[in-house]
Amino acid sequence: xxxxxxxxxxxxxxxxxxxxxxxxxxxxxxxxxxxxxxxxxxxxxxxxxxxxxxxxxxxxxxxxxxxxxxxxxxxxxxxxxxxxxxxxxxxxxxxxxxxxxxxxxxxxxxxxxxxxxxxxxxxxxxxxxxxxxxxxxxxxxxxxxxxxxxxxxxxxxxxxxxxxxxxxxxxxxxxxxxxxxxxxxxxxxxxxxxxxxxxxxxxxxxxxxxxxxxxxxxxxxxxxxxxxxxxxxxxxxxxxxxxxxxxxxxxxxxxxxxxxxxxxxxxxxxxxxxxxxxxxxxxxxxxxxxxxxxxxxxxxxxxxxxxxxxxxxxxxxxxxxxxxxxxxxxxxxxxxxxxxxxxxxxxxxxxxxxxxxxxxxxxxxxxxxxxxxxxxxxxxxxxxxxxxxxxxxxxxxxxxxxxxxxxxxxxxxxxxxxxxxx
Amino acid sequence: xxxxxxxxxxxxxxxxxxxxxxxxxxxxxxxxxxxxxxxxxxxxxxxxxxxxxxxxxxxxxxxxxxxxxxxxxxxxxxxxxxxx
Numbered sequence: 001x002x003x004x005x006x007x008x009x010x011x012x013x014x015x016x017x018x019x020x021x022x023x024x025x026x027x028x029x030x031x032x033x034x035x036x037x038x039x040x041x042x043x044x045x046x047x048x049x050x051x052x053x054x055x056x057x058x059x060x061x062x063x064x065x066x067x068x069x070x071x072x073x074x075x076x077x078x079x080x081x082x083x084x085x086x087x088x089x090x091x092x093x094x095x096x097x098x099x100x101x102x103x104x105x106x107x108x109x110x111x112x113x114x115x116x117x118x119x120x121x122x123x124x125x126x127x128x129x130x131x132x133x134x135x136x137x138x139x140x141x142x143x144x145x146x147x148x149x150x151x152x153x154x155x156x157x158x159x160x161x162x163x164x165x166x167x168x169x170x171x172x173x174x175x176x177x178x179x180x181x182x183x184x185x186x187x188x189x190x191x192x193x194x195x196x197x198x199x200x201x202x203x204x205x206x207x208x209x210x211x212x213x214x215x216x217x218x219x220x221x222x223x224x225x226x227x228x229x230x231x232x233x234x235x236x237x238x239x240x241x242x243x244x245x246x247x248x249x250x251x252x253x254x255x256x257x258x259x260x261x262x263x264x265x266x267x268x269x270x271x272x273x274x275x276x277x278x279x280x281x282x283x284x285x286x287x288x289x290x291x292x293x294x295x296x297x298x299x300x301x302x303x304x305x306x307x308x309x310x311x312x313x314x315x316x317x318x319x320x321x322x323x324x325x326x327x328x329x330x331x332x333x334x335x336x337x338x339x340x341x342x343x344x345x346x347x348x349x350x351x352x353x354x355x356x357x358x359x360x361x362x363x364x365x366x367x368x369x370x371x372x373x374x375x376x377x378x379x380x381x382x383x384x385x386x387x388x389x390x391x392x393x394x395x396x397x398x399x400x401x402x403x404x405x406x407x408x409x410x411x412x413x414x415x416x417x418x419x420x421x422x
Numbered sequence: 423x424x425x426x427x428x429x430x431x432x433x434x435x436x437x438x439x440x441x442x443x444x445x446x447x448x449x450x451x452x453x454x455x456x457x458x459x460x461x462x463x464x465x466x467x468x469x470x471x472x473x474x475x476x477x478x479x480x481x482x483x484x485x486x487x488x489x490x491x492x493x494x495x496x497x498x499x500x501x502x503x504x505x506x
Contacts, residue, residue: 023429027460028429028431028460028498029460029471187496190497191497286462288435288467289433289494303496
């Protein structure tokens with residue numbers, strides 16, 4: 001049984017049928033999926049969710065599909081880690097990492113939104129799917145489309161990281177490299193969606209696609225023992241995930257699944273692309289579009305489609321925004337790796353770097369629960385880490401040379417040296 | 423040339439929010455009608471959702487004119503999915 005009621009304009013609340021629609025006729029406001037929460041009460045419960053599959057589809061009742069899921073059957077339900085070593089380093093009491101760098105099949109949070117969007121694409125009888133992407137979305141669309149037997153046409157900025165391009169091409173999509181930045185690609189995709197009968201997941205399937213991001217928030221709540229972190233730090237790119245984590249928290253509160261502990265949510269951006277954070281710092285509701293210039297390419301979106309709603313949600317929650325320099329981002333990537341064994345991409349480094357700055361500035365208290373949302377995997381962006389680590393010398397296969405290196409290591413890194421006696 | 427409707431977001435920055443850019447456009451392109459569906463203006467930025475209607479080349483020329491005035495013109499995503 002589906003609890004979906006309609007598509008509804010986020011501005012004027014006009015209702016629309018469940019079709020591949022994106023904007024309201026009246027005011028061009030974005031459409032969002034509306035549900036019948038009253039009908040869910042007593043039926044969508046902790047128990048009903050726990051009885052579901054160990055994937056994002058355990059939250060199927062809160063997702064906008066009509067029948068059974070048709071894509072991403074193994075996506076979601078990623079690790080949720082109590083990051084005690086990182087917490088000790090930062091001097092905070094209770095710190096968690098929601099780790100979508102381990103998402104399946106393409107190692108980013110995008111597997112959530114694509115699982116829902118491609119299920120809808122199949123429900124709507126599209127045979128071609130596509131996207132405007134900073135890399136992770138193209139990777140995910142190509143992977144899910146290959147598995148579902150759909151044709152994929154992905155549009156990306158021409159200067160993306162090579163790892164993301166190669167990984168995406170391995171799934172056999174048609175890739176269009178566009179001269180310009182993501183915002184130029186997205187603008188073109190709006191026109192493509194108008195002209196071709198393709199399911200551009202983040203354009204004409206956007207209301208459904210974005211709902212998949214809620215599962216990141218649902219999982220945080222469930223994996224934390226059916227409670228909400230007091231503070232959640234999320235990256236902000238196009239503005240999809242942050243408002244949807246918030247919607248997930250609010251839906252669980254509405255259904256009585258978790259207690260309302262008045263959670264706060266915070267947005268993280270790179271200094272080189274921080275339109276939302278700038279607006280928050282200036283206490284504005286609208287943001288000025290920017291031209292991105294940052295190593296965090298997966299979140300380098302200067303004109304975020306849902307940026308307005310990110311600002312609105314952050315203000316409503318009592319949270320704030322922060323941005324980080326490229327070096328702070330790289331340092332945070334290394335810190336997460338060194339303390340927790342998680343290798344994230346610069347977007348994840350951005351989120352952690354901003355969380356650290358929010359803690360240091362006192363915006364986030366050190367004695368309350370904090371969740372940092374890691375949304376992508378470092379293996380896809382290894383080139384940005386070049387030169388970030390000390391050189392490791394090559395030696396001959398001789399014990400004397402090895403002993404000499406261990407001796408040097410003991411002098412420079414005493415805590416990391418292995419026992420020297422058998 | 424066929425008549426078209428076009429849904430766009432206009433962003434006014436750098437003082438453009440205090441200038442009658444749309445009036446100038448209307449006087450230059452009388453065959454292009456515009457209908458403001460939503461607007462929000464702050465101290466240093468203004469955003470409008472506008473429905474344009476007219477001959478395709480005239481609507482395009484009107485957009486170019488607005489860009490020359492310093493107005494950012496972005497298509498509404500999925501704009502053709504709605505009537506008009």
